[in-house]
Amino acid sequence: MLKNYFKTAWRSIMRQKVFTMINVTGLAIGISAALVIYMIAVYDFSFDSFHPKRDKIYHVVTNFTFSGVPYKNGGVTSPLGGVIKNEIAGITEAAPFYIANDDTKITVPDGTATPLNLKKQDKVVYADARYFNIFQYKWLAGEAKTALSTPYKVVLTQKQAELYFPRLTPAQVIGRKVIYNDTVNTVVTGVVENLPGNTDFVFHDFISFSSMGVALSADQQKYNQRWDNTTSASQLFVVLDDKATVANIEAQLEKLQKKYDPNNGKDFNGTQDFKLQPLKDIHFNSEYATFNYRTANLTTLYGLLAIAAFLLVLGCINFINLTTAQAVNRAKEIGIRKTIGGNRKQIIVQFLSETFLITVFAVLVSIALVPLILKFFTGFIPEDITVGMLKETSIIIFLILLSVIVCLLSGFYPAMVLSGYKPVSVLKNQTHAGTGKTRNAWLRKSLTVTQFVIAQFFIMATILVSKQISYTLNKDLGFKQDAVLFVNTPWRENNADKKQVFVNKLKSFPQIENISIGSTPPSSAGYNTTSVKYIDGKKEIKTDLQLKNGDENYINVYKIKLLAGRNITKSDTTQMMINETYLHTLGFKKPEQAIGKFIEHGDTKDMVIGVVNDFYSASLHSPIKPLAIVPAWKYNNYVVHVALKPKTEGGGEWKKAIAQIQAAWKEVYPEYDIDYGFVDESIAKFYESEQRMSKLLAWSTGLSVFISCLGLLGLAIYTTGQRTKEIGIRKVLGSSVRQIVSLLSKELVLLVILAFVIVTPLAWWAMHKWIENFAEHTAISWWVFALGGLAMLLTAIITLSFQTVKAAMANPVKSLRSE
Amino acid sequence: MPKSFNNNMLSLQHISKYYQNGPNKAYVINDLSLDIEEGEFVSIMGPSGSGKSTLLNIIGMLDAPTDGYHYFIDQPVHQLKEKQRSALYKQYIGFVFQAYHLIDELTVYENIETPLIYQDIKGSERKALVADMLDRFGIVGKKDLFPSQLSGGQQQLVGVARALISKPKLLLADEPTGNLNSKQGEEIMELFRKLNKEDGVTIVQVTHSEKNAQYGSRIINLLDGRIESSITL
């Protein structure tokens, strides 16, 4: 029976090649989007799903508030790791480990004068058997219990061992030497297989935990013994027993913290709480960061799924519209099938098999498109996602389910309509009469309007997002962003003299206008905040104050204006320049009033010596907050800020200047690679997620407009076909081509306009929601909507004109004779 | 409640069919009663628009009357649900049309096979039945052609073959020879006679041709939705 259905289906598909192509293309776009997005979802949800105790493993993290502002840290105070298992009931295992700095230098001596030397290495940790108890690795050499029991031992992953010792087997690697940061001389005591699935646990050098005592600086070690110091380097994972609940453990942790750190919170005017983060949350939570750097974003994933769903719906709508529009052409066949004994169910099945065949085509096209999509969206799609994933059972099941859903979604209604025809009326040629046809026409119109609501929504959203991006990038941030370079000097060699030597060398280059040493540029991703107090005689004003460190040239390099008082000078130590926002927070109207006042923080008092204009210290997502610029030499500052002279015609000077800076670097810091960037580029990076969103929206827009226009074209082909005779008569009666084109386009164009009326308030509402994410944002101008609507209308008219002009130009005599 | 008779193929009692035309009822069939026994060959005649096709469609359950009682092999059709009616139809009735009404996308073979598919008959059995039918109608050589590649007479042969493939007890034919020349028409009529006589198939045909009407055992003349005369030959 099915074979017969497919045979008929195949023939009717082949008879209507254009419609089939429109249907397949529309569906294939939606299906391939859904497929790739599903692959991303499968990939992201597969992370760390293979650990034997995965449901019981938790990451201990710290939630702070500083003066009410929440702040999250993926690390814990180091001493917690040592006591948690003994003092908290319900924890069966605890594994503290410590992540080494991400510019670890690794040397693998091989007896020659030029040993393997790797700079800026990351993913090196200090760990021990406790880590390997929770996260089970396969040991190729050595054993978990003893490998890291004493200082100066290291366990490598298989891949890392192959990198260090290319020709040796795991067993042969045991006993070899690896040196970290020139000082930590370790012996390899174990080689483990890399974890078998997708994982965020990507460490590859495990130095024994007890080596930290010698490896870390005295300062750092001191900090690591304190209960009031938290660093994200200090990690802690625990395994709960079957009876323990997260709430109970967290309550116990609160008590534990009170016991060891009774002053907690009072010292920084806030709160600090230990929390348990489930293992499966790690890959999706950027607030605590992963060790793999890339976190997946559930919101983005849902956004992508929504886009795929919209594209699918658009494709299905095309199918429904084109099929019901042509239903009349198939009415006779249905009438006959019913008179020779076909019942409604059998006819529904027949049409669904036809739909299914088209869906299968679309799926095949989608599969063929996957490699192209992966290639095109590299950078957006994680690179581990490959065509090979298509062979995975879960993907195959997804495709089958998707085909069935798409098939039902697009095929069910047409099948109901077609199978509902009464054979008598069909055979008497009465299908045009009755309510059936008008109901279908009404549905078709609603669906077409829906398509254009979706398409115009995407267009308008794209316009607004680009408008906001260009606003943020062009907004005056209150300082000079272009033609400024920053060079990060190695913090490990934080030697004031060397820095000065480097700066002095730069000073001699003609292309360089000005140089400053300080902390981060005025706008930066991270910031340094401290709580401060000002007593104005009667009342005390307590606030958080952001700190930027700079020398006497900082405000000159960035062209920050001094509104009152004076700039920092070389002799200043306990002085500060404040911004206008802080000035107003303190209750002063004029900048001059603040000069000479004292701001207390901790045990020290700083005098306000100057007031500078407000500038944005982070992305435009956050508003300007109270801020002070304090003398650079008070803190260890390692960023050299370089203002370049304007580029001239040709613009070769900057290249030359950069080459000179690089040469100077090599002389001063031969051990290190230079790390520099342009300030405006680093600011553009704040908006990476918006840029990505913009790119994605542009694609969604293009595709949704394309699918909708395909559908429009299909409807136009159908209606002009229906009206060939009418067009012929009108032409004979003297209608111009233009009149006929407008007659044919009028109805569909009206639908596009109706869609515009519907989508505008929806889009306006969504835009308001989105733009609330920005403290500073562009206006949602009327022309965003007008432009979106107009763009759609023009595209629709051009699309329609392909068909309508052809129909209007046709020789009327021919069409009338053939009737 | 009116009764049906035992050897009746079908019984129509006080059947009416009208269309609401504004405030007026336009009667197409007007209080018509008719019994047809098993093995009869009835010809329905009458001027165009007198309700012949409508009557045939009601008999064939393709159309429902507005009023009246309709029994088919002792089943009260007027009380049956759509599903039961179509099951009854599927099992007992075959239709032949003036315009042949073959499915253009299917070959001769497939057109004849389709009713069997709708009856869920197995592939091997279908093959045998269709082969028999092709043989009997002498169209084996045409089995892979599409309807558009056949002459009118050949198409109608296929139409009849398709109607007979499921071995109906009642064959309904609406002007089966209307589009055919007289020689082709005669062939079809001979075929009907043979079916009626040898296979015992009950036949009701609508025809305009006095000559073709004579093949039957009874001629019913219709006028304005009423039986004007019924002549048993």
Ligand SMILES: Nc1ncnc2c1ncn2[C@@H]1O[C@H](COP(=O)(O)OP(=O)(O)O)[C@@H](O)[C@H]1O
């Ligand atoms: N849907 C309808 N609405 C109104 N009148 C109809 C409809 N269908 C058929 N008729 C009328 O019913 C009458 C009988 O039609 P029909 O049975 O086809 O006649 P015949 O086959 O004898 O020529 C005709 O006058 C036709 O106009």
Ligand SMILES: [Mg+2]
């Ligand atoms: Mg008729």
